[in-house]
Amino acid sequence: GQQVMQIPQYQHVQEGEDFTTYCNSSTTLSNIQWYKQRPGGHPVFLIQLVKSGEVKKQKRLTFQFGEAKKNSSLHITATQTTDVGTYFCAGQSSASKIIFGSGTRLSIRP
């Protein structure tokens, strides 16, 4: 069945450093979504990528969707303490079924 792998599992950075998390699917995806979950909270939608090779930016966050539509990445430039949380990718390859990666937990040293 469809699997979505995400690395790294944890990332601890100094405030101001960059952060990247990578997502890889075992199957070609129709789209990929990214979510952020703060400690003790629920996942909150950040963005959706649909097109092969698509790149989208939200302020300091840059999202990429691979050419083969099987991988994706989220890059945060100059991290801030408000970026703390767990970032999940979620891939959809068949109708309705949305499979999440295992997440990358980001912690930040002030």
Place this chain on the structure above:
Amino acid sequence: DAGITQSPRYKITETGRQVTLMCHQTWSHSYMFWYRQDLGHGLRLIYYSAAADITDKGEVPDGYVVSRSKTENFPLTLESATRSQTSVYFCASTVYDSGELFFGEGSRLTVL
């Protein structure tokens, strides 16, 4: 706008008991999902539903039962709870296939 609500938020039960987690959304979203979240596993899909009376299995459906008689409700039942079902359960909905998921606050279930 109540959105999507889950109940109970916290539940402690014993092995072998039946437990039902409720999920209610006020948006009339067609699609609804149940995920469980365990450390190191992220969010794993249990069941999903494309519309009332249409449900399908996700990644980890064993030991769970769902129903969807009304669009707004999507209860998840553990017919005979086991310790391995101790987890945080999230319900989510979306208005159309491929849309962003809106999550409930989660239900933390402990099975003793």
